Amino acid sequence: MTSLGTIPALRDLPPDRLADLGRRARPARFAAGDTLRRPGDRASDVVFLLTGTVVATHDTASGGEVWPARWTGPAIADKPAVLSGEPSPTGLRAITAATAGLLPAAGFLRLLHDEPQVRAHVLAALARDALAGRRELLHAVTLPAVARIASCLLDQDPQRRTAWPGTQDELARVLGLSRVTVNRALSRLTRAAAIQLTPGGITVTDRTRLAAFTAPGIR
Missing domain, CATH: 2.60.120.10 (Jelly Rolls)
Structure with missing residues (x-):
């Protein structure tokens, strides 16, 4: 193989x-x-x-x-x-x-x-995953839904044309949110011209505008 x-x-x-x-x-x-x-x-x-x-x-x-x-x-x-x-x-x-x-x-x-090189790579990946999980837990406790979704999209590979290639239902399951909550948040981000909803998923159109939704105080 x-x-x-x-x-x-x-x-x-x-x-x-x-x-x-x-x-x-x-x-x-x-x-x-x-x-x-x-x-x-x-x-x-x-x-x-x-x-x-x-x-x-x-x-x-x-x-x-x-x-x-x-x-x-x-x-x-x-x-x-x-x-x-x-x-x-x-x-x-x-x-x-x-x-x-x-x-x-x-x-x-x-x-x-x-x-050793495989071990080092796996340990580094586990450390990154642990920190990412810690960050996601903090976001779940401290951030409103629109900020959590904006942060999730910003964390995706910026080189990819489609930041989220899945469905809105899949994004809701990843974040532990309801489908209705995700739909409302994405509608808000779309109106702000931060993202675009396409048949292939969610595309980030303006990272600066999207990042503004992760600022403290955003509801």
Whole structure:
């Protein structure tokens, strides 16, 4: 599975080590909506996500669903669930068609032990994710919906034409907001000419105007 080399954490592995990893990782394909893991299950395999998008899922008390994390290939999906060895409070689901290599958790741990560059990359990614999660929690507690959405869009890769390629419902699930709240906030940002809603998703048209909505006091 030579395409494993597209995953940033594995990019610098020697060719023979990468080839060996490819032989041990089981190829897998998922359709949109397929469940990779249910909440409460242990992560028996690490998911080397090659293409597509998967999300962590959690059901709310009101019968809704939130997506506290999201990965688009090439990437390693849900590393904490694998490394903890404990039942995960969140499930894992493909929201687009996806391809992946599945490596048993023990094999992933050996890889981290044997390959310092992979270990360093994974640790740095975990640190970034932890800080991002801390920031998102602070935003959820302290910011109104329009500011949270503006901040989320600003955090996306500015080189991408479409800042959010998904639907408004998907954005609501990622942020833990209602669909109505997201729709109202996006309408406000659109009227301010900060964003544009397109068939392909949400495009940032003016980052300065969008950033103004994250300022303290914005409601």
